[in-house]
Amino acid sequence: MKHVLSVLVNNSSGVLSHVTSLFTRRGYNIDSLSVAETENRGISIITMVVDEDRSMVAQIEKQLYKLMDVISIENLSNTDSLERELVLITIKASREKREEILSLVDVFKAHIVDMSEKAVMIELNGNPRRIRTFIQAMTEYGIIRMARTGTVSLPFPSAEE
């Protein structure tokens, strides 16, 4: 099962090495990892999606707590939370296919952000399932380049109160 872990860490130069080293060393499977500063420049937030069973995830959380730079860990899969991901994707788009692609972009509520003779670049944000489905749909036109942010997530404030 996939678990979304939201980890607050000190924004130190070695923190990412410590986290990834732990995953390599203990052989945990990591689906995605996103890191950025929080409102406090000294603190970063790491959102990671791990595909492991519950007991393994408990073990991962405990091991993470042993890292000096980790401040807190929250398993968002246990709470009512919003998950979002952004994908930028450039696909082949010949004149004949453009209409079809545009209508798909519409269906997914994505945006065309750039276009050339042979290709279009599309931006989509949404929940990870929607992103996956969209990428699947784009595959048949031929993906030239693609970049994903990985999942970020926060609990709904209304659910927390």
Next chain:
Amino acid sequence: MEKDSKKKTSAKVMIDLLKKNGVDICWGYPGGAILPFYDEMYHSDIHHVLVRHEQGAAFAANGYARATGKLGVAIATSGPGATNLFTGIADAKIDSIPVMFITGQVGTKDIGTDAFQESDTYGMTIPITKYNALIKDPDDVARITQEAVSVALARRQGATLVDFPKDVQATTTEVDEPGEFHLQEYHYKNPPITGQLDRLIDALNRSSRPLLYIGGGIISAEVSKELREIVEKANIPVTSTLMGLGAFPGQHDLFLGMLGMHGTGYANKAVMECDLIVSLGARFDDRVAGDTDEFASQAIRAQVEIDSAEIEKRVHVDIHVQGHLAEIMPLLNKGIKKASREQWVSRIQTLKEENPMVFNRVEGIIKPQYLIHRLSERTGGNAVIATDVGLHQMWAAQYYTINKPRNWLTSGGLGAMGFGLPAALGAKMGRPDDDVYLITGDGSFQMNIQELATLKMYNIPVKIILFHNGFLGMVRQWQELFYGERYSSSVLTDCNPDFVKVSEAYGIAAKRISKTDEIEEGLDFLMNSKEACLLEVMIPEAEKVYPMIPSGHRYEDMISFDPKSEEGETFSVIPHKSGDRK
């Protein structure tokens, strides 16, 4: 360069702070990138011991920490100096021994340029330290030093490392107090007691066949006294991991010796017969619980542990308590009721009588088990024993009856050959009034043999017993039993040096024995010597360690020594028993 009188160099700030933390000895090896630090050491009254290889420094600091309970400190230069420390760092981490490592690093401007003797020490030591840091700002030196000291000694102890660039070492700073840590408090303060302590106490009071399974945590928490009180009050037998030996008196009638792969027959049978097994400061590792589902599966399994990540890591437990044993043991003691448990205690004695340690004695040939048994008898089980890794290590664990905590120094988790000689050196320097023996083998000894020079240089009277079987014996045993007697690269016979001559070349008196009637004389030689000395003991190449539970197997699959399988007169002994010692 003129020094501002108010300012100190970063190196001096670190040294002064170490001193303030009670560090009065360290082991190391200088080199280019650590020279400003060594220049300040020149003026310091911290005793610096020059080893002959950085790994020796790491293990000496490690042996010192194990034997004294104090922080061990080891120093090396950048690049190869640092990488040579790594085995010792990994050893301190996995066995939870408080050691701080200080490494030189190339100047901050050169970091990342593949400079001469540059290595990414910080990056490479992430998985083998509890805490590590690269100091970039002289104003951070005091804080980082204190963090490294405090974290090494706090909670589950372990290795910390500070990587110290050459230019930073020489730069002056006004900040010589640590100030506020940049760490969450729980990294250096004891955790609160959580879990099911009341349930554990209740289970212990109700149990008719309880068994305590103790580990190194008892030693680092210094709770041997409380343990003994509990055991004697409630008549609960005790078995120990390799790391826990000495935490409970070896000669005690309620002690069963080591459990697991090379545990005693009686300990392993008690594990199979108990109705409650309580782990105290141990971690159900693969040498103890090879088959995780079957391990003591008839019993309620309980675990008391400081590191919550160890709970449920390999083995499912029914009751768990998290916290520091120093705080938990008095509560356990208070909650546990007096009980005689006559049936179980008498069953334990029967198990001992029915499953003694056995080997065959052959006229003229020295059996290592017998020699260790005699050493144990003649020293009353009160010497400090350091070992290397292999057959000799297991024989020592089985036949030397360790009676006191911190008297048993062995590389348990990492199983690092080469540990013994420098660890014995460090231990003897920390405890000059106690007799320190090294029990080693002809394979392990050659991994850090150069430290004989350090023994000689500082005149450290370690007593060395070197078992010579011409093989990497533990490898040979597995090859004989599981690899069709194909001794692939485990033979040393034709290329071993003359160890007596080697020892003498280093200025250390040595003697070789090969016959049974020389054993007592050989032990006399060691026991009477006031200086470092070495006894080389020639033993048969095929001598093996028994009992043995093959890797990953259940306790039921234990292989015991079959006296009929080889010639000689069967000798049996119960090392864990009161009353039969002179």
